[in-house]
Each structure stands twice: as structure tokens, then as C-alpha cells.
Amino acid sequence: xxDFLLTQIINxxxxxxxxxxxxxxxxxxxxxxxxxxxxGAFCKQGFLSWHTTGLxxxxxxxxGDCLSYAMGYYAREPVLxxxxxxxxxxxxxxxxxxWGGMSVFLTRFLITGMAVPVNLLAxxxxxxxxxxxxxxxxxxxxxxxxxxxxGYLFGTQWETVSTFLNNVSGFxxxxxxxxIGIWLALxxxxxxxxxxxxxxxx
Amino acid sequence: MTRARQRAxxxxxxxxxxxxxxxxxxxSLNAYREFRVHRPPPAFSADSQTVETDVGxxxxxxxxxxxxxxxxxxxxxxxxxxxxxxxxxxDKSLTQLNEEYFPKVPGFVETTIxxxxxxxxxxxxPTLAPSPVP
Numbered sequence: 001x002x003d004f005l006l007t008q009i010i011n012x013x014x015x016x017x018x019x020x021x022x023x024x025x026x027x028x029x030x031x032x033x034x035x036x037x038x039x040g041a042f043c044k045q046g047f048l049s050w051h052t053t054g055l056x057x058x059x060x061x062x063x064g065d066c067l068s069y070a071m072g073y074y075a076r077e078p079v080l081x082x083x084x085x086x087x088x089x090x091x092x093x094x095x096x097x098x099w100g101g102m103s104v105f106l107t108r109f110l111i112t113g114m115a116v117p118v119n120l121l122a123x124x125x126x127x128x129x130x131x132x133x134x135x136x137x138x139x140x141x142x143x144x145x146x147x148x149x150x151g152y153l154f155g156t157q158w159e160t161v162s163t164f165l166n167n168v169s170g171f172x173x174x175x176x177x178x179x180i181g182i183w184l185a186l187x188x189x190x191x192x193x194x195x196x197x198x199x200x201x202x
Numbered sequence: 203m204t205r206a207r208q209r210a211x212x213x214x215x216x217x218x219x220x221x222x223x224x225x226x227x228x229x230s231l232n233a234y235r236e237f238r239v240h241r242p243p244p245a246f247s248a249d250s251q252t253v254e255t256d257v258g259x260x261x262x263x264x265x266x267x268x269x270x271x272x273x274x275x276x277x278x279x280x281x282x283x284x285x286x287x288x289x290x291x292x293d294k295s296l297t298q299l300n301e302e303y304f305p306k307v308p309g310f311v312e313t314t315i316x317x318x319x320x321x322x323x324x325x326x327x328p329t330l331a332p333s334p335v336p
Contacts, residue, residue, distance in 0.1 A: 003263035007295040010268045045272060156259050156272075164233035170226030178219025185212045 002031045006038055014053040018060035021144075025064025027116040033147060033169065034162045040151020041158035050152065058144045065108075065119055065136050072123020079124050096125035101135045108139025109146065113173045257316040262297040269315060275322045283318040284311060 008016050017039055024030040036057070043050035083089040096103075100122055107115040122132050147165065151158040254272050266288075270277040281288045286303050294302070296311045304310040 003261075003295065003297070006261075006263045007265060007293075007298075010265055011293045047268070047271065156254060156256070160233070160236055163236075164230065167226050167230035167233050171223055171230050174219050174222025174224070174226055176219075177215055178223055181212055181215030181219055184208075184215065188208060188212070 002034055005030065005035055009035065009039060010042065010047060013048055014056040017053060018056045021057050021061040022064040025061050025115070025119070026068055031166075033112060033143075033166055036144060036147045037151035037158050037162040037165070040148035040153075041155050042151075043148070044152045044155045050148070054144055054148060057148075058140055061140050061144065062133075062136055065115070065140070066133070068116055068119035069123040069129070069132055069136075072120035072125075073129075074123075075120070076124050076126070093125050096121060096127060100125060100127040101131050104132055104135040105139040108136065109143040110169065111172050111176060112143070112169055114176070257319050260296075260312060260316055260319075262300075262312055263295045265293060265295055266299075266315075267292055269319070273319050273322075275319060279322055280315060280318060284314055 005020060009020075017035065020030050020035055021032055024032040039048065039053060039057070040050075042048050043053060080089075100118075103114075103118050104122055104127070107118045150161050150165075154161050254274075257273075259272075260269060264272075266280050267277050269275075270280055277288060281291070284299070284303070286299065291299060296315065300308065300311040
């Protein structure tokens, strides 16, 4: 997959990169980070112009994110009908209102594997579009220009950078899942203890 | 959600998290060791005087025009060495060319290209400063 995409990027340039990051933002599992770093290196080598390529990629990835946000937004009605009145949903929505912006921002470049679920949740969880867009634009700017910049800096050695960053992203995803698991375990444990305390002693 | 299901979910989350963090943590460490060895290479761009000479950077997803530009060798030299026409082959990767023209010899195109580049890369010689007039 990566090899095919890289060949097509050197053949068709920025428009092809735009399509890759757009569909990647919709959930198609393209190796986006690797491609962005490689494109940075291609710009350094003079195959692509960094500003045009960067702007096209940035616009396309933000459009893709907005579309997946819209999918979540329009799926809100049936979700609300099903879960809207539950305490857990209200709690989750409040939590997302508080931390949603930061999760949108961080999943653009750090834990990229969670980007699409977070987009859908942002749409469903009623995170305002303006806030979503602001965090999305800044996060994606770091992904495109920061990661692309690393590819530009390292030129022909971009593969080393890409391997390192992909592994770090996978590691962080693991840490996040582990943290959620521990947090859930602690919450349930605390609840159980509270229930025990409430039971009157005979 | 029943208690058994809650426990199963928590167990699955913790196990997945541990496996991912352990696996990618080790891989990150190895990648970091390699990353530390590399430093940004000297400036190499279309307008600079530096020429890429490391043929080990050639990958089978590259196309001949891409390689020609990267190593500053005229594309016809590479097509001629392979004995294939340039027309209709500009967009094809080395893998595709190999499968199409030399299916019985895997890696033939890549090896040939590397050999031809080693012969044809023009390494600019440093210009000598004029000798001082006695």
C-alpha cells in the first residue's frame, strides 16, 4: 500500500497527496504520517513545492475531518433517541465539552489512530463546529508542516524519522488505552466500596 | 452492563494497552537508537551543488524519472541500460518494470539501476584555488 501511494505521489504530486489525506481523515487506513514525512523529503529534493503541497494537503485533511465531524453530527439524532436521557451519556457529553477540543488537537498529530473516532464523537457530542475547526486547523498544521518539516530536514533519510514517529504514536495509543482501562477499573472499585459502605450493618 | 462484562471490558482494555505500549515502546526504542545515529544530511536540493551518491537509498517504489532527477543522471541512460523504451514506462515503479519486462529475475531492474548509477553519477570535483603568484 505505502509503496503504491509513494509511486503515485511522485507521479501526480500534491493533488494525489490531497486525496490520500482527505480519505485518510474519513477513516480509510492510509499510512498518512509516513506519506507526509516522505512528501517533506520530496519537497527538499525539489520534486514538489513545499508551500503549494503543504497548503493543498492541509486544506484537504481539514475538509476530510469536517466531513467526518458532519457524519457524527447527523448521526446525533438517532444516538440521542437511544441514549440521550441516560446519565452516562450526559456525563460523557459534559466531559467531551470540557476536554473535546484538546482531544481533537492531540489526535491530529500525536495519537493519529484515534482521529476519526474523535471526529465522530465531536459531531455527536455537540462540540461546537467553530471550536472543532479551530483545534483541527492547528493540530493538522502541526501534522502537515511539522512532520513534513521533519521529512524536509532529514531529506533522503526520511524513512528513519517515519519509523520512529509511527512507533511513538503506537506507543502513545497503547498508553491511552491502558489509562482508560485503569481509570474504569478504579471507578468501578470506588463505586463498589461506596455501595458496601451504604449497606447498613446488622 | 453486567459485572462480568465490565470485568471483561476492563481486562481487554488493560491487556490491549499493555501489549500495544510494550510492543511499540520497544520498537520506538530501537527506532530511536537508529534515529540518533542519523543527523540531518547536508543540504541537497535541486539548485544546490551537492549530488546524491548513495545508491542504497533506491527503493523499488521509485520511478526512473524520479531516480534520474535524484542522482542527476539523464533518464535515457537508465532506460537504455535496461533495454526498455521510455514511452509508457515513465510512471511505473521499479517493481512494475521488473514484473513487466524481467519477471523471471526478481530485483533485476533495481540492481541494474544501482550499477548504472555507480558508473554514471557525476561527482563535482572541488575547484582549486588559484596558486599564489610568487
